[in-house]
Amino acid sequence: MWLHVDPRSAVPVYQQVVEGVKAAVARGVLKPGDKLPSVRELAMELTINHNTVAKAYQELERLHVIEVIRGRGTFIAAEPVPADRDHRMRELKHAMVRWIVEAHHMQMDEEALLELFRTVLQEWRNGREHE
Amino acid sequence: MWLHVDPRSAVPVYQQVVEGVKAAVARGVLKPGDKLPSVRELAMELTINHNTVAKAYQELERLHVIEVIRGRGTFIAAEPVPADRDHRMRELKHAMVRWIVEAHHMQMDEEALLELFRTVLQEWRNGREHE
DNA sequence: CATGTGTACTAGTTATCATAGTACACACAG
DNA sequence: CTGTGTGTACTATGATAACTAGTACACATG
Structure with a gap:
C-alpha cells in the first residue's frame, strides 16, 4: 500500500x-x-x-x-491547477526561513544547509525512479 | 520590539x-x-x-x-548545544520532502525550487546585516 | 431494485490551548 | 529582615479541533 x-x-x-x-x-x-x-x-x-x-x-x-x-x-484530477499560488509561495518562503533558523540553532553552516537540501532533493529523485 | x-x-x-x-x-x-x-x-x-x-x-x-x-x-544561553541533533535533522529533512511534494503540486520545477531557496538564503543574509 | 458511491448530521470523547487568579520559592537591593 | 521582582505550580474554566460511532440521505450504475 x-x-x-x-x-x-x-x-x-x-x-x-x-x-x-x-x-x-x-x-x-x-x-x-x-x-x-x-x-x-x-x-x-x-x-x-x-x-x-x-x-x-x-x-x-x-x-x-x-x-x-x-x-x-x-x-x-487531470491537471493540478495551482489555485492560490501566491499564498502557497509565501508559505514556502516562510518555511525556508524556518529551516535557516533551525539550522542555525543546530550550529549548521548555511552552506551545509544548502548542500543538505540538494541531497534530499537527489534522494527524492532516486526514490521516484524506483516506482 | x-x-x-x-x-x-x-x-x-x-x-x-x-x-x-x-x-x-x-x-x-x-x-x-x-x-x-x-x-x-x-x-x-x-x-x-x-x-x-x-x-x-x-x-x-x-x-x-x-x-x-x-x-x-x-x-x-551561551552555547546553543544541539542536544537531539539526529532527531531535529530527521525533522528538517522531512520538512524539506514535504515542500518538494508541495512544489510539485504547484507545478514548480525542482531546479526552480533550489533556486528559490538560494534566493531566500541570500535575502536572509542581507536582512541580517541590517541589524 | 439492490448495491456502492460520497455526503450530512448528531452525539460524545479526548486533547490542546489559553485565560484567570492565586500562591509559593528564590535572589537581591534596601 | 523586608520588600520587590523573578520563575514556577496549581486549580478552574472556556474554546476549539480531531476523532469515533452510528445513522441516514442522494446519486450512479447494473
Whole structure:
C-alpha cells in the first residue's frame, strides 16, 4: 500500500492521508484518472473512521488533487491547477526561513544547509525512479 | 520590539514566542547573556497571559536556547548545544520532502525550487546585516 | 431494485490551548 | 529582615479541533 498512517502522531490523521495522496501523485504512483479506494474501503484498511477519510478527500478536492463524482468514486484530477499560488509561495518562503533558523540553532553552516537540501532533493529523485 | 504575535493564527501563541526568540537569536538581535523580559512584562506587552509566556520560556530552556535563573530572570544561553541533533535533522529533512511534494503540486520545477531557496538564503543574509 | 458511491448530521470523547487568579520559592537591593 | 521582582505550580474554566460511532440521505450504475 502507498499509504501509511500513524494514529499516535501529533499531525492529524486526515492530514496524513492528504499528504500521503499528494506525495503519491508527486511520485507518479498515482496518475490522473486513477481511482482511489472508497472512503469506507480506505477507512477499513487504515482502521480509522470513514468520516476521517471523507474529510481528507474533501480537502484534496479543494486542492484540485482529486475529483469526486457522487455515486461513482474519487479519481486523481487531470491537471493540478495551482489555485492560490501566491499564498502557497509565501508559505514556502516562510518555511525556508524556518529551516535557516533551525539550522542555525543546530550550529549548521548555511552552506551545509544548502548542500543538505540538494541531497534530499537527489534522494527524492532516486526514490521516484524506483516506482 | 523584536517579537510579534498573532492571536488569530492557527499556530499556538506560545509556539510563536518560541520561534520568535529563536529567530531573533539566529539573526543576532539577541546575543548570549542578553536578558529577556520577565514573563509578566512580556505577557503585558503582548497582551497575553503570563502562563503562556512561561510555557514558551520552558520550551526554550528545554532547547538550550535560554537559561533560567530563579529570582533573577532569563538569559540567552551561551552555547546553543544541539542536544537531539539526529532527531531535529530527521525533522528538517522531512520538512524539506514535504515542500518538494508541495512544489510539485504547484507545478514548480525542482531546479526552480533550489533556486528559490538560494534566493531566500541570500535575502536572509542581507536582512541580517541590517541589524 | 439492490448495491456502492460520497455526503450530512448528531452525539460524545479526548486533547490542546489559553485565560484567570492565586500562591509559593528564590535572589537581591534596601 | 523586608520588600520587590523573578520563575514556577496549581486549580478552574472556556474554546476549539480531531476523532469515533452510528445513522441516514442522494446519486450512479447494473
